[in-house]
Amino acid sequence: xxxxxxxxxxxxxxxxxxxxxxxxxxxxxxxxxxxxxxxxxxxxxxxxxxxxxxxxxxxxxxxxxxxxxxxxxxxxxxxxxxxxxxxxxxxxxxxxxxxxxxxxxxxxxxxxxxxxxxxxxxxxxxxxxxxxxxxxxxxxxxxxxxxxxxxxxxxxxxxxxxxxxxxxxxxxxxxxxxxxxxxxxxxxxxxxxxxxxxxxxxxxxxxxxxxxxxxxxxxxxxxxxxxxxxxxxxxxxxxxxxxxxxxxxxxxxxxxxxxxxxxxxxxxxxxxxxxxxxxxxxxxxxxxxxxxxxxxxxxxxxxxxxxxxxxxxxxxxxxxxxxxxxxxxxxxxxxxxxxxxxxxxxxxxxxxxxxxxxxxxxxxxxxxxxxxxxxxxxxxxxxxxxxxxxxxxxxxxxxxxxxxxxxxxxxxxxxxxxxxxxxxxxxxxxxxxxxxxxxxxxxxxxxxxxxxxxxxxxxxxxxxxxxxxxxxxxxxxxxxxxxxxxxxxxxxxxxxxxxxxx
Numbered sequence: 291x292x293x294x295x296x297x298x299x300x301x302x303x304x305x306x307x308x309x310x311x312x313x314x315x316x317x318x319x320x321x322x323x324x325x326x327x328x329x330x331x332x333x334x335x336x337x338x339x340x341x342x343x344x345x346x347x348x349x350x351x352x353x354x355x356x357x358x359x360x361x362x363x364x365x366x367x368x369x370x371x372x373x374x375x376x377x378x379x380x381x382x383x384x385x386x387x388x389x390x391x392x393x394x395x396x397x398x399x400x401x402x403x404x405x406x407x408x409x410x411x412x413x414x415x416x417x418x419x420x421x422x423x424x425x426x427x428x429x430x431x432x433x434x435x436x437x438x439x440x441x442x443x444x445x446x447x448x449x450x451x452x453x454x455x456x457x458x459x460x461x462x463x464x465x466x467x468x469x470x471x472x473x474x475x476x477x478x479x480x481x482x483x484x485x486x487x488x489x490x491x492x493x494x495x496x497x498x499x500x501x502x503x504x505x506x507x508x509x510x511x512x513x514x515x516x517x518x519x520x521x522x523x524x525x526x527x528x529x530x531x532x533x534x535x536x537x538x539x540x541x542x543x544x545x546x547x548x549x550x551x552x553x554x555x556x557x558x559x560x561x562x563x564x565x566x567x568x569x570x571x572x573x574x575x576x577x578x579x580x581x582x583x584x585x586x587x588x589x590x591x592x593x594x595x596x597x598x599x600x601x602x603x604x605x606x607x608x609x610x611x612x613x614x615x616x617x618x619x620x621x622x623x624x625x626x627x628x629x630x631x632x633x634x635x636x637x638x639x640x641x642x643x644x645x646x647x648x649x650x651x652x653x654x655x656x657x658x659x660x661x662x663x664x665x666x667x668x669x670x671x672x673x674x675x676x677x678x679x680x681x682x683x684x685x686x687x688x689x690x691x692x693x694x695x696x697x698x699x700x701x702x703x704x705x706x707x708x709x710x711x712x713x714x715x716x717x718x719x720x721x722x723x724x725x726x727x728x729x730x731x732x733x734x735x736x737x738x739x740x741x742x743x744x745x746x747x748x749x750x751x752x753x754x755x756x757x758x759x760x761x762x763x764x765x766x767x768x769x770x771x772x773x774x775x776x777x778x779x780x781x782x783x784x785x786x787x788x789x790x791x792x
Contacts, residue, residue: 292317292318292334292335292336292337292347292359292360292361292362292443293311293314293315293316293317293318293334293335293361293442293443293444293447293662294332294333294334294335294359294360294361294409294410294411294430294441294442294443295307295310295311295314295332295333295334295359295441295442295443295447296330296331296332296333296359296411296418296420296439296440296441296442297330297331297438297439297440297441298329298330298331298413298418298438298439298440298441298466299329299330299437299438299439300436300437300438304324304326304331306451307324307331307332307333308324308333309447309450309451310333310442310447310448310450310451311324311333311334311335311447313444313446313447313450314335314442314443314444314447315335316583316662316663316664316665317335317337317361317443317444317662317665318334318335318336318337318665319335319337319665320336320337320338320342321334321335321336321338321346321347322334322335322336323336323346323347323348323359324348325348325357325359325413327357327413328416329413329415329416329417329418330413330418330438330439332348332357332359332411332413333359334347334348334359334360337610337662337665337666337667338508338509338610339363339507339508339509339610339611339667340363340367340383340384340385340386340506340507340508341382341383341384341508342508342509344381344382344383344384345382345383345384345386345387347359347360347384347386349381349382349384349386349387349390351378351390351391351394352378352379355414355415356390356393356394356412356413356414357390357412357413358386358387358389358390358393358410358411358412358413359410359411360386360389360408360409360410360411361408361409361410361428361430361443362406362407362408362409362410362423362427362428363385363406363407363408363504363506363667363669364385364386364388364389364404364405364406364408365385365405365406365503365504365506366404366405366406367385367388367389367406370388370389370392370403370404371388374388374391374392374395377395378391378394385406386410389404389408389410390412392404393412393414393419398419398463398465398468398471400421401421401463401473401474402473404423405503405675406423407423407425407427407428407669407670408421408422408423408428409421409422409423409428409429409430409443409458411441416466417465417466417467418439418464418465418466419463419464419465419466420432420441420458420463420464421462421463421464422458422459422460422461422462422463423460423461424460424461424473424474424675425460425461425476425646425649425650425654425673425675425678426459426460426461426649426650426651426654427650427654427658427670427673428443428658429443429444429655429658429659430442430443430457430458431443431444431445431448431455431456431457431458431781432448432455432456432458432464433448433451433452433453433454433455433456434454435452435453435454436452439464439466440452441458444585444659445585445777445778445781446582446585446772446778448777449772449773449774449775449776449777449778450773450774452777453776453777454777455777455778455780455781456781457650457651457781459472460474460650461473461474461475474675475647476643476646476647476678476682477678477679477682478643478682479679479682479683481635481639481682481683481684481685481686482683482684482685483685486688486700486703489684489688489700489704490700490703490704491704492680493680493684493700493701493704493705494704494705496674496676496677496680497523497527497671497672497677497704497705498527498531499674499676500671500672500674500676500677501524501527501528501531501613501671502527502531503671503674504613504669504671505528505531505532507610507611509609509610509611510537510608510609510610510611511528511536511537511609511610511611511612511613512536512537512538512539512605512608512609512611512612512613513525513528513536513537513538513539513561513612513613513614514538514539514540514601514605514612514613514614514615515538515539515540515552515555515556515561515563516540516548516551516552516615517540517547517548517549517550517551517552517554517555517713517716518548518551518615518713518716519615519618519698519701519702519709519713519714519716520615520616520618520619520624520672521614521615522555522615522709522713523615523618523701523705523708523709524613524614524615524671524672525538525555525559525561525613526559526705526708526709527708528613529559529560529561530708535560535561535562536561536562537561537562537563537564537605537608537609538552538556538559538561538562538563538564539563539564539565539601539604539605539608539612540552540553540563540564540565540566540601541565541566541567541568541597541600541601541604542565542567542568542597542727543567543568543569543727543729543730544567549565549567551712551713551716552565553565554710554712554713555709555710555713558709558710562608564604564605564607564608565604566600566601566603566604568596568597568600568727568730569730570730570733570734572600573596573727573730573731573734574734576599576600577596577764577767578767578770578771579599579663580592580595580596580599580660581764581767581768581771582771582772583599583659583660583662583663584655584656584659584660585655585659585778585781585782586655586656586768586782586783587754587761587764587765587767587768587782588652588761588764588782588783588784588785589757589758589760589761589764589785590785591652591653591655591656591783591785592764593727593728593731594653594656595656595659595660596727596731597727598656598657598660598661599660599663599664602660602661602663602664602666602668603664605661605664605666606664606665606666609666610665610666610667611666611667611669612661612666612667612668612669613668613669613670613671614657614668614669614670615670615672616649616653616654616657616670616672616673617646617649617670617672617673617677617678618672618698618701619645619697619698620642620645620646620649621642621646621672621677621678621681622681622684622689622697622698622700622701623638623642623686623689623690623697623698624697624698625697626697628641628642628690628697629690629694629695629697634686634687634689634690635685635686635687638686638689638690639682639686642681642682642686642689643682646673646678646681648783649673651781651783652783652784652785654670654673655783657670684700688700689701696715702714702715731760735759735760735763738759738760738763739759739760739762739763739766740759741759743759743762744756744758744759744762744763747762747765747766748762751765754779755784
């Protein structure tokens, strides 16, 4: 997990890319690297996960004709390496080097053979090749200004230099000779009407394989544990397959439901558990830093970012890699509003696909930014491509079942032997709800901005689409923490941006 930057085409000042990297040191404080070629520059801030001693970047191929800077993890790197070692000489055990040599052999088709979360750029003589993983787990932004192609892992790093910034689309690559090409989208397939038992077995087997794949690490690994279903399942499967206790982390207000559930589950799974008690003063004191790293003022995103920030800070004291439960709600109908959709066979199925496709600039942005703010790597097993495909195949009748409907019913049933009943069948709560953050925020905002002040602020910032006094307060902080907020504003993801489905 790292931060990457690039300026390609024309002439570029070394100070420009140095400034970009300096603003992303938190993404990779372990090492710094720079490639300066005739046609452009690539930069790298490294968080050492695989091959900590020898995997610094940029990495060059044998002829030094190709060079890579990368962010993320390639989970099938060992299998790729077995074949690549027949014709290539590796200088590291870094997973990124496997991607580089695969590009040597197959060119842009490399993206169809990688299994992982990534954003990378490869210098190829006077050309540049860049790609972002299928779902957009790892961030990447670009600009085409001044005859140059700019790349960066975070918006703020680019905003110091250009005005017109765009999100690099998930499941897409860019090549100087071809422009942008999409190589993946969430499968648009009709559900398969198979027996319940068929899906119970497939979900269990697929999820376990997805977790095992993400245990790959040369540094200490742990997991967020909110006490809800999703994080608890990830912890249970990781603990089972690691065969030894590992670190788990929770935050919440004193006596919050999440903390109580997490303590109980940690004892049940035998993990090394850590927790932090949140207070209103601490949240308000860190809010500018949270919004700065989040690069958003969206109310729902900020609310969920607050406990994520503090859990990441706690985890960074003990581990470098963290497993999280993102994606389960979108795959298996975990949110309350899904229950209001009458046509579950068609409309709900389409809405779930849309939800997964939209994760890259909402929840996945939150996970990436708040973990990387503390220099740790977040991994999301539920968003493995095999699990996403399976999620589209499962009929909605298995996802919402009962009267009243139980959300994620098929996921709960498939894994109910792993956890106590009170966790398996615990009612769904948002991260900010279960941790008690909502209660603390309600207290904090009682004096932060009045309704009258909010109305005036909304009128002043009509284009921002602000929805309430709380969001106005976040927006005000957003405008203050960035030197040049305007280029960032056009890329802010909004939870409210979903089509009418009724």
